[in-house]
Each structure stands twice: as structure tokens, then as C-alpha cells.
Amino acid sequence: MSTAVEHPPARGAGNTGFSALLDLVGEPFLFASTSYPDVLVLHFGERRADPPRVIKGREYRHEYGTYSLFVSASEWVVKGGDVAVTNRGHDDTPPFKELRAAAEAAVGPGSRVLAAEPFPVDRPSVIGYGLRVELSNGAAVTVVPTPDDDPHATAPDGIPFAPLADWNLRTPRIELAVYPGRVIRVTERGV
Amino acid sequence: MSKKRDAKQIEDAARRYGIDPQDFGKYIEDCKASGDRGTQNSRGDFTWAELCEKADEFKGSK
Numbered sequence: 001m002s003t004a005v006e007h008p009p010a011r012g013a014g015n016t017g018f019s020a021l022l023d024l025v026g027e028p029f030l031f032a033s034t035s036y037p038d039v040l041v042l043h044f045g046e047r048r049a050d051p052p053r054v055i056k057g058r059e060y061r062h063e064y065g066t067y068s069l070f071v072s073a074s075e076w077v078v079k080g081g082d083v084a085v086t087n088r089g090h091d092d093t094p095p096f097k098e099l100r101a102a103a104e105a106a107v108g109p110g111s112r113v114l115a116a117e118p119f120p121v122d123r124p125s126v127i128g129y130g131l132r133v134e135l136s137n138g139a140a141v142t143v144v145p146t147p148d149d150d151p152h153a154t155a156p157d158g159i160p161f162a163p164l165a166d167w168n169l170r171t172p173r174i175e176l177a178v179y180p181g182r183v184i185r186v187t188e189r190g191v
Numbered sequence: 192m193s194k195k196r197d198a199k200q201i202e203d204a205a206r207r208y209g210i211d212p213q214d215f216g217k218y219i220e221d222c223k224a225s226g227d228r229g230t231q232n233s234r235g236d237f238t239w240a241e242l243c244e245k246a247d248e249f250k251g252s253k
Contacts, residue, residue, distance in 0.1 A: 036220040
């Protein structure tokens with residue numbers, strides 16, 4: 001990664017930091033994965049795999065799409081056909097991996113992104129940007145920022161944790177991170 | 192502990208060890224799935240110290 005551009009409170013959803021969302025349009029959905037803790041990752045584009053690694057005697061493989069959408073601790077809803085899948089109110093029953101599988105099926109591998117549009121969210125406890133992704137098979141993914149119930153949390157050594165992005169989009173050329181308060185961070189990635 | 196706090200811990204531990212937070216989160220998920228679980232709770236979530244240990248082993252494998 002080379003440079004980062006901070007966009008302080010945006011003027012609106014047309015903020016240029018969101019131009020990367022256009023890159024996602026036309027890309028096929030590949031699969032969904034999970035990242036700790038209960039982060040939904042939707043992979044689009046072309047499938048890639050890092051070389052296998054052996055860590056503590058166990059083989060570790062990492063596959064991903066050239067475009068990846070990470071939803072960290074925000075609410076998401078996936079609608080496809082007659083099915084709606086959401087993490088709203090999820091309390092580990094069913095296990096998150098089952099939600100992931102249901103979300104993947106609802107989005108539909110092979111369907112292509114028709115639109116990826118941010119939308120402002122302005123509630124008493126949440127000011128930020130949501131995201132709606134529409135797919136060619138009629139499916140849609142909606143991400144809605146949620147309140148941070150522990151905004152001043154610190155590590156055991158007393159150093160405050162950095163703010164957590166509501167969602168991130170990683171593309172071959174940039175990483176777009178959207179934070180509470182409508183702060184947008186665009187980081188160029190080394191290719 | 193909230194999921195957001197857990198997610199912040201992942202990102203912070205990754206940054207301190209100079210590794211990509213998203214890749215590190217994937218690795219921790221992989222550890223849990225293979226039975227290498229944390230002790231924070233019955234779900235096998237990881238404490239801060241355990242995450243730092245994991246970050247060290249993940250970085251060391253590169």
C-alpha cells in the first residue's frame with residue numbers, strides 16, 4: 001500500500017471517495033467467507049489464492065476475489081429470490097458459518113453486480129454511510145452501520161483502539177474504508 | 192464482549208505486528224474452525240494476549 005487520502009465528513013453520497021464502487025459494477029460474485037469475529041466477506045471478480053503456508057504444523061490456505069467487500073460488525077441483509085438472510089439480532093444461533101452459507105446462496109455465485117450505491121444513514125446514534133449492492137439475478141445486499149457501544153475501548157496497555165470501519169471494499173487498485181461520522185479513507189494498493 | 196470490540200482488537204493487534212488486518216481475521220477464523228480456539232468464552236473467542244500471540248505466529252510464517 002502506498003498512499004492514503006482522508007476524506008473528512010463528506011458532502012454527500014457523491015463524494016469522490018466512492019468512485020471505487022464503480023469498479024465493482026460488472027464483476028461476478030464468487031463466494032462468501034467469514035473473518036473473525038463474524039465478519040462477512042463477499043468476493044467478486046476473479047478468484048485468487050495465496051501460496052499455501054504451514055503455520056504451527058498446519059497448512060493454511062487463503063482464497064479471495066480480486067474485489068472483496070468486508071462487513072465488520074454492521075448489520076447486513078441479503079435478499080435473493082424468496083429468501084432474506086440477515087445478521088440482525090444474531091446471537092450465534094445458528095452459527096455464523098450457516099449465515100454465511102445462506103448469504104452466499106442468496107447472492108448467487110455467477111451473478112454480476114449491476115449497481116453499488118452508498119446511502120447516508122443519520123440516526124441519533126449512527127451517522128455514516130450504508131451500502132446497497134444490486135445483482136443481475138435480482139439479489140441485493142444491504143449494509144447498515146450500527147452504533148458503537150464501546151467507542152472508547154482501549155487495549156490492556158491503555159492505548160485506544162482505532163475506529164472500526166463500518167465496511168471496506170478492497171479492489172486491485174485501492175482499499176475503500178467507510179467509518180462512522182462519514183469519514184472515508186481511500187488507500188492505494190501496490191499492484 | 193461486543194463484536195465491534197473484538198473486531199477492533201483484531202485490527203489493533205494486526206497493526207502492531209505489521210500484518211494486514213483482513214488477512215489476519217481470516218487466519219483467526221481458520222484457526223477456530225480447525226479447533227485452535229481462544230479462551231475468552233465458550234465460543235472460543237480470543238483474548239487480547241492470545242491475539243497478539245497469533246499475530247506473531249502469522250507474521251513469522253511469511
